[in-house]
Amino acid sequence: MAMQKFLLTGTGGQGLILAAIMLAEAGIYAGQNVAQSQSYGPEARGGASRAEVIIGDEDIYYPKVERPDFVLTLSQEAYKKYGLHLDEEAILIVDDTQVTEVKPRSKNFYSLPITKAVRAHFGSEQSANVLALGVVASISGYLSMDNVLQSVKHRAPKGTTEQNIKALEIGWKMGLKARENQNNKHSQNEGDES
Template structure:
C-alpha cells in the first residue's frame, strides 16, 4: 500500500469527524503514517460534514485527499456531492437511505444509519458503524488497532456501545448474524 485515501461524509452529529480521527489513529497504531483533515459548515448541528484520512507507508507530503479510494456517504447530500468526484478507481459505500445515481459492481449500499439507531437510539455512532464497514471491506488498518483507537477516543461509559457499532458495521459486510 503506497497511499490510500478514505472519505467519510455525512451530516453534522453523525460522528464522521470522530470516525476519521479514529481511523487515522488506528493507522498509526498499525505502523502507518496518517493524516486526518475535516470539513464542516458553520452550523453547530446539522449541515454537511466530512472526514478525509490519508494513510501511507511512508511520510505523507501533501496532506489533503486528492483521489479518494473509498467514499462512505451517510447522507443523501454527501452522496450526491462527493460520488461524482470519485475517480474511476474509487469505490462508494452509501447508506441505504441514499439514492446514488449509479452503483458499480464494487460499490455497496448498507443500512449504516439504521444500524446505528438500533444500537444507540440515535445516529451518533453512524461514523463508527461506517468504520466497521470500511475495515471489513478494505482491511486498511489492523482490526485490533481499530479496537484500541476506538477505546482511546470514546468515553469509557460509551465504549461497549461503540465496539458493538464497530462489530455491527463489519457484519453488514460479512453477513454474519447480528
C-alpha cells in the first residue's frame, strides 16, 4: 500500500494528539512522507479531539484526512461524530471500555479493551494513548515495531518512558492478535460462501 490515512479521535486529555505525533514520527523513521494535523473542540480537555496522520511513499498534496483508512475512537462522542460515516473498507477500532453503543458499518471492525488493559497493567488510564497507538500501528501493518518504539522513546514525557514502552508492547500484541482473529473470521466466511 502506497499511502495510509489515520484518524485518531476521542476527548481532550486522552493524549491522542501525542499518539498521532508519535505515529507520524514513526513514519519519518521508516523513511516515509508524513503529514500530521490536529484539532480540539472548544473545551479542549473533555471536549472532542481529533488528530490526523498520513504516511506513505507518495507525495502528500493535501495534509487533511477526508477518507480515512483507519479510525480509532476512544470515546462514545467521537464514535458518533467520526465512526458512523465511514467507507465500508475503512478499519474502525473502538475502545470497548469507552464506546459501548456501536453499529459498525465497516466490515473491518475491531472492538478492543484498550482502557481496561491499561488500567489492569498500570492502575490508571495513563498510557492508554500509547497502547492505542500500538493497536493501530500493528493492525495497519505499515510500520515496524522498531520505528514506533523509537518514536515512543523519543516523545514519551519525562519519567514515563518505561511505562509507555510496556503500553506500546501490550497494544502491539493486542492489535496483532485482533488482526489474526479478523483474518481467520474472513477466511471462514469465504469458506462458508463457497
